Amino acid sequence: MAQKPSIPKGTRDFGQAEMARRNYIFDTIRSVFRTFGYQQIETPALENLSTLLGKYGDEGDKLLFRVLNSGDAFSGIDYGQYRLEGDRYNSKALSLKVSEKGLRYDLTVPFARYVVQHQNEISFPFKRFQIQPVWRADRPQKGRYREFYQCDVDVIGSRSQVNELELVQMVDRVFSLLDIRVGIHINNRKVLTGFAEIAGAPDQVIDITVAIDKLDKVGLEKVEEEMRDKGISEGGIAVIRQILSLDGSTAEKMAQMRSLFQGGSASGIVSATGLKGLDELEELSSLIKAAGLSQEVGLDLSLARGLNYYTGAIFEVKALDFPIGSICGGGRYDNLTGIFGLPDLSGVGISFGADRIYDVLTGLDKFPADLGSTTRLLFAVMGADELRYVLPVARALREQGIAVEVYPEAVKLKKQFDYAARKSIPFISINGTDEIAAGTVNLKDLTTGEQKALPKDDLDAIVDFLQ
Amino acid sequence: MAQKPSIPKGTRDFGQAEMARRNYIFDTIRSVFRTFGYQQIETPALENLSTLLGKYGDEGDKLLFRVLNSGDAFSGIDYGQYRLEGDRYNSKALSLKVSEKGLRYDLTVPFARYVVQHQNEISFPFKRFQIQPVWRADRPQKGRYREFYQCDVDVIGSRSQVNELELVQMVDRVFSLLDIRVGIHINNRKVLTGFAEIAGAPDQVIDITVAIDKLDKVGLEKVEEEMRDKGISEGGIAVIRQILSLDGSTAEKMAQMRSLFQGGSASGIVSATGLKGLDELEELSSLIKAAGLSQEVGLDLSLARGLNYYTGAIFEVKALDFPIGSICGGGRYDNLTGIFGLPDLSGVGISFGADRIYDVLTGLDKFPADLGSTTRLLFAVMGADELRYVLPVARALREQGIAVEVYPEAVKLKKQFDYAARKSIPFISINGTDEIAAGTVNLKDLTTGEQKALPKDDLDAIVDFLQ
Numbered sequence: 001m002a003q004k005p006s007i008p009k010g011t012r013d014f015g016q017a018e019m020a021r022r023n024y025i026f027d028t029i030r031s032v033f034r035t036f037g038y039q040q041i042e043t044p045a046l047e048n049l050s051t052l053l054g055k056y057g058d059e060g061d062k063l064l065f066r067v068l069n070s071g072d073a074f075s076g077i078d079y080g081q082y083r084l085e086g087d088r089y090n091s092k093a094l095s096l097k098v099s100e101k102g103l104r105y106d107l108t109v110p111f112a113r114y115v116v117q118h119q120n121e122i123s124f125p126f127k128r129f130q131i132q133p134v135w136r137a138d139r140p141q142k143g144r145y146r147e148f149y150q151c152d153v154d155v156i157g158s159r160s161q162v163n164e165l166e167l168v169q170m171v172d173r174v175f176s177l178l179d180i181r182v183g184i185h186i187n188n189r190k191v192l193t194g195f196a197e198i199a200g201a202p203d204q205v206i207d208i209t210v211a212i213d214k215l216d217k218v219g220l221e222k223v224e225e226e227m228r229d230k231g232i233s234e235g236g237i238a239v240i241r242q243i244l245s246l247d248g249s250t251a252e253k254m255a256q257m258r259s260l261f262q263g264g265s266a267s268g269i270v271s272a273t274g275l276k277g278l279d280e281l282e283e284l285s286s287l288i289k290a291a292g293l294s295q296e297v298g299l300d301l302s303l304a305r306g307l308n309y310y311t312g313a314i315f316e317v318k319a320l321d322f323p324i325g326s327i328c329g330g331g332r333y334d335n336l337t338g339i340f341g342l343p344d345l346s347g348v349g350i351s352f353g354a355d356r357i358y359d360v361l362t363g364l365d366k367f368p369a370d371l372g373s374t375t376r377l378l379f380a381v382m383g384a385d386e387l388r389y390v391l392p393v394a395r396a397l398r399e400q401g402i403a404v405e406v407y408p409e410a411v412k413l414k415k416q417f418d419y420a421a422r423k424s425i426p427f428i429s430i431n432g433t434d435e436i437a438a439g440t441v442n443l444k445d446l447t448t449g450e451q452k453a454l455p456k457d458d459l460d461a462i463v464d465f466l467q
Numbered sequence: 468m469a470q471k472p473s474i475p476k477g478t479r480d481f482g483q484a485e486m487a488r489r490n491y492i493f494d495t496i497r498s499v500f501r502t503f504g505y506q507q508i509e510t511p512a513l514e515n516l517s518t519l520l521g522k523y524g525d526e527g528d529k530l531l532f533r534v535l536n537s538g539d540a541f542s543g544i545d546y547g548q549y550r551l552e553g554d555r556y557n558s559k560a561l562s563l564k565v566s567e568k569g570l571r572y573d574l575t576v577p578f579a580r581y582v583v584q585h586q587n588e589i590s591f592p593f594k595r596f597q598i599q600p601v602w603r604a605d606r607p608q609k610g611r612y613r614e615f616y617q618c619d620v621d622v623i624g625s626r627s628q629v630n631e632l633e634l635v636q637m638v639d640r641v642f643s644l645l646d647i648r649v650g651i652h653i654n655n656r657k658v659l660t661g662f663a664e665i666a667g668a669p670d671q672v673i674d675i676t677v678a679i680d681k682l683d684k685v686g687l688e689k690v691e692e693e694m695r696d697k698g699i700s701e702g703g704i705a706v707i708r709q710i711l712s713l714d715g716s717t718a719e720k721m722a723q724m725r726s727l728f729q730g731g732s733a734s735g736i737v738s739a740t741g742l743k744g745l746d747e748l749e750e751l752s753s754l755i756k757a758a759g760l761s762q763e764v765g766l767d768l769s770l771a772r773g774l775n776y777y778t779g780a781i782f783e784v785k786a787l788d789f790p791i792g793s794i795c796g797g798g799r800y801d802n803l804t805g806i807f808g809l810p811d812l813s814g815v816g817i818s819f820g821a822d823r824i825y826d827v828l829t830g831l832d833k834f835p836a837d838l839g840s841t842t843r844l845l846f847a848v849m850g851a852d853e854l855r856y857v858l859p860v861a862r863a864l865r866e867q868g869i870a871v872e873v874y875p876e877a878v879k880l881k882k883q884f885d886y887a888a889r890k891s892i893p894f895i896s897i898n899g900t901d902e903i904a905a906g907t908v909n910l911k912d913l914t915t916g917e918q919k920a921l922p923k924d925d926l927d928a929i930v931d932f933l934q
Contacts, residue, residue, distance in 0.1 A: 044478035
């Protein structure tokens with residue numbers, strides 16, 4: 001019985017046209033990474049579950065794809081022990097018995113594992129990039145896949161803001177090369193921590209950040225109400241009111257924040273962390289100015305991604321001409337490798353969202369037009385002698401790096417022309433007994449209709465005609 | 468508690484030096500595929516188990532990595548039903564209950580699935596290549612991994628020997644570019660079938676091929692003994708003796724075979740299949756002659772790989788100067804897509820063994836020397852002003868495609884020089900107040916010791932010095 005073939009939900013096949021476009025994105029990104037001295041690594045798709053579990057929260061643990069132990073995985077287990085009620089069993093506990101490996105969930109944890117495992121072979125600061133698929137047992141939906149590529153670039157082992165600068169420069173360069181106008185948003189986790197500290201609620205960074213972010217949508221009154229519900233004191237709310245009334249240019253806002261952090265807020269609390277955050281932002285901003293950027297960059301105090309792990313700079317990039325959310329983001333993390341036994345290593349990294357960048361390029365019609373076709377010339381074939389006649393010419397052209405196809409069968413010319421059309425091959429060569437007698441190849445430009453017979457050994461002239 | 472990090476047995480991390488070498492191999496192969504008009508596709512790592520099971524034999528089914536269903540995978544199962552004895556359970560049956568997906572075992576079955584699923588979008592003959600990892604739950608050992616890349620190129624939908632020719636040409640070109648001398652061995656499954664037919668044992672192709680192959684090692688008497696044990700008749704053994712005594716040049720051997728297949732053997736049996744095989748071999752050989760090859764190619768009647776699925780040409784490639792077995796192989800298969808409901812589609816393909824090619828290049832010391840270093844110039848950094856001074860120069864050089872690093876911290880110069888040495892960076896630039904005052908950058912060639920101060924805006928001169 002023939003099976004009707006399909007692939008698992010949330011996974012994709014990439015045909016040659018999509019691959020050409022995806023490779024265009026990855027090649028562009030890779031080429032930029034290389035000009036900054038970042039070098040590629042790859043880690044296995046299969047990691048030990050002990051490496052992955054507990055790194056992404058309870059929700060993340062549930063989304064890990066677990067791989068069954070090979071061999072007799074289900075024997076030696078007392079199933080009764082795992083029974084909950086009726087035919088319900090403790091799947092979480094049982095899966096640990098039968099599965100020791102899982103599929104990579106992101107590139108960050110494998111990177112941390114890699115750095116610790118190979119610390120003696122690595123030169124720090126270690127600048128690496130990694131472009132590989134990851135797997136998540138998420139509910140599949142439009143734009144969310146169970147298997148997708150991540151494209152991460154990180155530097156670990158240096159606290160200098162030059163690293164943040166380089167990431168911003170790489171973002172700037174990648175999107176300039178891809179011809180996508182972007183806004184690069186920058187914030188610093190320490191500044192957000194500073195706000196919580198001077199509001200007298202140092203443990204409520206996330207609550208306060210979320211509230212600040214809502215001002216435009218819900219108004220001051222609702223924000224204050226939410227703060228009260230979260231248990232922020234009236235004194236704290238007064239400080240938040242001061243933060244929300246920050247005004248003027250970025251430089252002016254930074255000066256006002258500095259004064260608040262120095263004890264000038266309603267609470268009078270000084271925040272050393274907030275001041276450190278401002279220093280970092282100012283240094284980064286000064287470095288960006290010195291280096292020069294092509295794209296828009298700006299401070300965005302409402303930017304609050306990755307608050308559970310970022311400790312310094314936070315980045316997010318949005319396309320200005322296509323509304324699709326963040327297409328790139330990242331930040332600085334301290335102690336990423338601590339969980340694997342190597343503490344005090346600070347790093348900073350960003351991740352490019354290949355699928356969204358693909359959608360932006362498609363939406364803005366910015367993919368180069370000639371990505372689809374790779375073959376330049378098709379030798380149509382009339383018979384066995386004509387075939388053998390063109391084979392050395394095809395070979396010589398290929399050795400010049402020109403993509404050439406020889407139609408494999410001497411079928412009707414119409415069919416061979418159709419093949420050229422479907423594959424967008426711009427030139428065709430049809431040769432019969434006349435050309436063989438004359439020692440020429442007949443070339444036709446399928447776009448302009450121009451036709452030319454050239455000596456079969458005059459490779460330069462042939463190459464020239466095919467340009 | 469810090470975990471000691473490790474990766475699953477049989478998997479590997481690839482560091483930047485290995486990645487550079489692996490990319491060199493893949494880029495070379497890819498560039499050759501492209502000049503022949505083959506285009507890349509990718510399929511998901513996760514396939515439905517229904518796609519994979521039964522395609523690789525019982526042994527293959529055992530080697531599939533199965534992925535646990537997400538969510539409450541272990542509930543709703545009556546475990547008692549699967550009990551064999553004591554605490555032994557039917558793991559095969561249970562794994563089917565809790566797992567519907569598996570990891571790709573090779574690239575051939577996903578390719579067949581792809582062709583059938585996308586048959587209406589594909590232009591036949593369909594020329595595709597695919598370079599992706601596959602997973603096998605094999606016992607790990609030296610040179611055998613549980614996760615490894617395959618690199619397959621196939622054309623499907625044409626029976627013409629021009630396709631076989633192209634594969635041979637691609638092999639020829641790839642190994643010429645990699646500077647590996649190879650022998651390309653060619654055989655044809657139909658000729659082997661022909662031998663079995665005229666020996667009166669049409670179902671014992673494999674037995675007879677294995678015996679023929681052993682002649683050099685064990686001698687004629689042992690071969691005959693083995694044939695008897697396998698139930699070949701005395702008449703059949705007489706025919707095999709005739710086959711083993713084939714002698715002379717390839718052309719002479721082919722002529723003798725033709726006569727045997729035409730009824731001239733001891734059995735007098737005519738083999739139409741054998742004759743068809745000879746026709747195919749002769750046509751391929753004539754096409755190879757017309758196209759011209761750089762590497763050694765020859766008929767190898769003992770070549771017997773993939774006898775369970777190849778139906779025509781069989782290929783195998785060995786490095787002449789490094790004993791490591793086959794580094795590339797393939798053949799023609801009919802009806803690959805039949806199991807997914809699309810019969811009568813003939814294809815031919817080969818697979819490059821990236822890991823073995825890597826070992827050959829390492830063993831012969833044939834990797835280009837400059838693969839390791841990608842960064843051309845390191846700007847050492849003395850302080851905040853000096854840093855800001857070089858940033859625009861670094862930016863301009865990167866936009867010319869030159870890989871430049873700026874050391875992120877103003878640490879001791881010794882440490883910065885060490886960094887350049889460890890990363891094999893050939894040029895360093897150290898700039899202080901003098902250079903800033905003069906508007907120059909100071910460049911040093913770390914190999915020759917040559918040093919030069921150039922105007923910081925004279926990009927051409929700087930680029931020139933860095934060549």
